[in-house]
Amino acid sequence: MTKIHAARSAETKAIQEMLTASGYSDTAINYYIDKPYMGHIPDADITSEMTGTCGDTMGIYIKMNNGVVGEAKYQVMGCAGAISAAMAVVDLIKGKSLEFARTIDDGTVFKVLEEIPVKKHHCIQLAVKTLHKALDAHFLKKSA
Numbered sequence: 001m002t003k004i005h006a007a008r009s010a011e012t013k014a015i016q017e018m019l020t021a022s023g024y025s026d027t028a029i030n031y032y033i034d035k036p037y038m039g040h041i042p043d044a045d046i047t048s049e050m051t052g053t054c055g056d057t058m059g060i061y062i063k064m065n066n067g068v069v070g071e072a073k074y075q076v077m078g079c080a081g082a083i084s085a086a087m088a089v090v091d092l093i094k095g096k097s098l099e100f101a102r103t104i105d106d107g108t109v110f111k112v113l114e115e116i117p118v119k120k121h122h123c124i125q126l127a128v129k130t131l132h133k134a135l136d137a138h139f140l141k142k143s144a
């Protein structure tokens with residue numbers, strides 16, 4: 001193990017311990033540390049951006065494939081709760097129809113995350129609202 005790698009592992013372990021002590025489940029912590037769907041899709045079919053009352057901002061990018069969500073990413077400028085919630089939303093909608101994606105609510109995401117601090121529940125709302133804003137705009141455009 002190189003010095004840099006060892007320092008990174010120690011840092012990750014410290015973050016894990018802090019988040020566990022704050023009330024995050026291992027699932028939520030892993031989403032936050034791995035950030036599997038963090039980023040931007042330049043040729044996304046469906047997008048939206050939203051800023052929460054806390055000032056944190058996120059954007060969602062969805063690329064369709066044969067009528068289902070092929071790829072999705074979130075760009076999150078926000079807290080650990082916001083990042084883990086956004087990553088969980090992507091796992092819920094990947095490979096699913098947009099109609100299904102529309103049924104996702106805060107409770108659905110909370111079930112995936114298992115546990116996050118009560119003070120961070122509004123971060124789930126921000127991830128879900130960003131998704132719904134994108135879907136509403138998409139369906140409105142289609143019906144026009």
Ligand code: FES
Nearest residue numbers: 054056079082123
């Ligand atoms: Fe703003 Fe978490 S504190 S989304």
